[in-house]
Amino acid sequence: MLFVVNNPAFFLSHRLPLALGAQEAGFEVHVATMAGATVPEILSHGLVHHIVPMSRSGKNPVEEIQSIYALWKLLRRLRPDVVHAVTIKPVLYGGIAARLAGVPAYIAAISGLGFVFSKRDGGFDFLRSAATLLYRVALGHPNSRVIFQNTNDRDVLQEAKVVRPGQVVLIRGSGVDLEAFQPAPEPEGPPVAIMAARLLHDKGVMEFVEAARLTAGHASGLRWVLVGSPDPGNPASISQADFERWRTEGLVECLGERSDIAALYQRSHIAVLPSYREGLPKSLVEAAACGRAVVTTDVPGCRDAIEPGVSGLLVPPHNARALADAVVGLATDDALRRRMGAAGRQLAEQEFDIHKIVQKHVGLYQVLSRPA
Numbered sequence: 001m002l003f004v005v006n007n008p009a010f011f012l013s014h015r016l017p018l019a020l021g022a023q024e025a026g027f028e029v030h031v032a033t034m035a036g037a038t039v040p041e042i043l044s045h046g047l048v049h050h051i052v053p054m055s056r057s058g059k060n061p062v063e064e065i066q067s068i069y070a071l072w073k074l075l076r077r078l079r080p081d082v083v084h085a086v087t088i089k090p091v092l093y094g095g096i097a098a099r100l101a102g103v104p105a106y107i108a109a110i111s112g113l114g115f116v117f118s119k120r121d122g123g124f125d126f127l128r129s130a131a132t133l134l135y136r137v138a139l140g141h142p143n144s145r146v147i148f149q150n151t152n153d154r155d156v157l158q159e160a161k162v163v164r165p166g167q168v169v170l171i172r173g174s175g176v177d178l179e180a181f182q183p184a185p186e187p188e189g190p191p192v193a194i195m196a197a198r199l200l201h202d203k204g205v206m207e208f209v210e211a212a213r214l215t216a217g218h219a220s221g222l223r224w225v226l227v228g229s230p231d232p233g234n235p236a237s238i239s240q241a242d243f244e245r246w247r248t249e250g251l252v253e254c255l256g257e258r259s260d261i262a263a264l265y266q267r268s269h270i271a272v273l274p275s276y277r278e279g280l281p282k283s284l285v286e287a288a289a290c291g292r293a294v295v296t297t298d299v300p301g302c303r304d305a306i307e308p309g310v311s312g313l314l315v316p317p318h319n320a321r322a323l324a325d326a327v328v329g330l331a332t333d334d335a336l337r338r339r340m341g342a343a344g345r346q347l348a349e350q351e352f353d354i355h356k357i358v359q360k361h362v363g364l365y366q367v368l369s370r371p372a
Contacts, residue, residue, distance in 0.1 A: 095138025183291030190221030204274025
């Protein structure tokens with residue numbers, strides 16, 4: 001089987017357990033991504049890697065057609081039994097290439113529909129119409145499944161008649177290793193609100209910083225910690241100048257890229273993600289596994305990662321004041337915060353255990369790859 005993912009680092013962080021599960025089930029697993037520094041790590045797991053030209057944000061039509069052509073050539077050469085494509089561009093291009101190459105089975109993982117489907121301006125929307133057409137072509141494979149992480153994305157594509165009822169599978173997120181992300185007692189000292197994410201505008205990073213500004217000098221000593229760094233390859237990234245200014249101001253503790261996320265959650269009190277739209281955010285699932293209460297936005301994906309009012313609080317997107325008030329409310333109510341953290345761990349055990357997520361995927365691979 002072949003995974004198609006644009007970024008090798010994303011494959012490692014979000015889909016490696018699925019590939020290893022498929023490998024254990026007897027599949028010969030190949031991975032197609034763009035080039036990157038983490039490719040040797042993919043190879044170290046006994047997976048076969050193929051580099052395909054695929055930018056994350058390219059808009060040059062010639063280059064985009066070349067990406068589809070490169071995928072088609074790879075599929076014609078490999079003749080995989082199953083192709084599993086992840087994120088928007090691989091789903092669209094991989095689906096088109098799989099149909100053209102006559103691949104027997106295709107799985108598309110919709111990990112969020114992006115801004116094109118979140119706009120509600122009324123009237124004719126060319127980008128939305130074009131994207132809908134592309135999805136219809138890409139997801140039209142007769143022997144296919146489309147995995148959604150939240151019900152809103154599923155409903156949007158069903159209403160647009162992009163997917164057939166029999167194609168739809170709902171799997172809540174990429175899962176979490178419950179052994180690696182363990183609950184721990186809250187640390188002593190002032191409460192800490194942490195956001196671990198790519199530093200993109202649509203992740204709500206500006207609202208996070210503004211909320212820190214609004215609560216500066218609060219009697220609780222509340223600290224705001226930001227984990228991540230600017231991503232120059234993404235048009236939605238904050239600038240390096242913004243990042244350096246925040247570091248200098250000191251309102252937010254900017255830690256940059258970190259790999260010890262579980263330990264950072266264990267040293268914090270509240271997990272925050274004020275995103276504008278998600279598939280189902282891995283950061284909130286990991287925070288829940290660590291037994292931390294969550295403050296996030298009432299948008300598709302984010303609200304699906306918690307039990308509202310039970311394991312976390314929802315606030316309106318684009319609203320730093322509401323975000324600040326919710327975080328302060330949890331920072332000053334130890335009993336509520338700890339109760340929500342315990343409920344989050346229970347939710348993670350029931351819904352997000354990586355072993356259960358892997359089993360569901362491998363079951364799909366086996367069903368689709370069986371001869372008709």
